[in-house]
Amino acid sequence: MSQQRHGSTPGEADGVPAFPDLPEATIARLPEYLRALHHLAEAGAETVSSEGLAAAAGVNSAKLRKDLSHLGSYGTRGVGYDVALLVDQIEYILGLDENRAVCLVGVGNLGHALAGYAGFASRGFRVVALFDADRKKVGEVINGLSVRHIDDLAQVAAEESIAIGVIATPPASAQVVADGLVAAGVTSILNFAPCVLSVPPNVDVRKVDLAIELQILSFHEHRKASLTALPGGVVDGAGDQEAVGS
Template sequence: MIPRTPRPRERGIPEATVARLPVYLRALQALNERGTPTVSSEDLASVAGVNSAKLRKDLSHLGSYGTRGVGYDVDYLIYQISRELGLTQDWSVAIVGIGNLGRALANYGGFGTRGFRIAALLDADASVVGDKVAGLSVGHIDSLEAVVGDEAVSIGVIATPAAAAQGVCDRFVEAGVTSVLNFAPVVLNVPPGVDVRKVDLSIELQILAFHEQRKSDGHAGPELAGRAEDPA
């Protein structure tokens, strides 16, 4: 039996660190594409948009401390972070709600290179069912439970209108899905053991509007140096 890699929280890695790991991974992949073999903590922190002390502390949770005078091995650090995030295996994803947003998500080419396989597209609209999107035929929402079982779906993505989101989430959970990415503008209620990540573009725009207003009022300050990708 292959030993299971402990999840970040099981290893005592803080949630804020977990949230920054994908940012570091993206920066490292960009460096790797440019043929950079090693990177200092200062340079990696600059690319990732955090301070170097925070980056070194984050990476120490992975057991990676770099080499004095050399820095971090880019390839190995990519592997370490990918392993910690569970990206060294493929995760099957089902998207429910194949409107403009759902179609855009399905057509995003980056999932396949990052360990995610779009296994199913589902919608309640009969006029959408049967459409070909990103090489997949859109199925009816009635098949959700069967699809979760047949495709071993690990992550459910909800891109429906707000009114339908909780019902879809409930069905995902009842079918055994314990990780949900929610794009609907509503807070989902889930039982313990189910992880929900919410992506609300309107909230992000409102936060940017706040900062724009402060800058126009002449109140820009050090707090603007913080980034949404860099939780404390």
């Protein structure tokens, strides 16, 4: 069965809706597939097998095929997936064809790094405004943008149609910033502050906590060390215990 374009409507193209209701786990994997597809396209690949794409994205091929079937993408037997078409489909589902406007609040060390990251533009996002509560930072130019005072948030959000707000403030300030973003009509927030935000049900929040990720890796290090300490136990490359000489 061949792949279908994202413009289909219910009843067309085997009944696949233009915007499918995707499982959260599938949504979380789509950016990994897109990243892998971009690398393949840059290398000159026009098609890719499910096994090849799965390996590039770090998932198993059965899971990948199931995920892509939700988009109405089944590939072509003996050929695989059309790379350019699949990029278009995933970018459409992720809303990356909208070139969404993003603002960043908090221009400390982390905020500086995020504001200077060139990868946003190449993946469908425009950082249109930087904000900080410290008036000493107002007027500083970072990656071509002048830092505005947080008091200007509502005005700028309306002028620039800001869709996503990124919080890179200390945790004590994050909730106040989130409240300001919500009041300004921003309904999607990426939170780098190590705290839990309280937001209305219509606001989506994604939390990025580097300390938590390190703690999870620490668990795996602890686990591997514990397994290797067991009599006759070694840990293979996948982290599974195997008996010596088995």
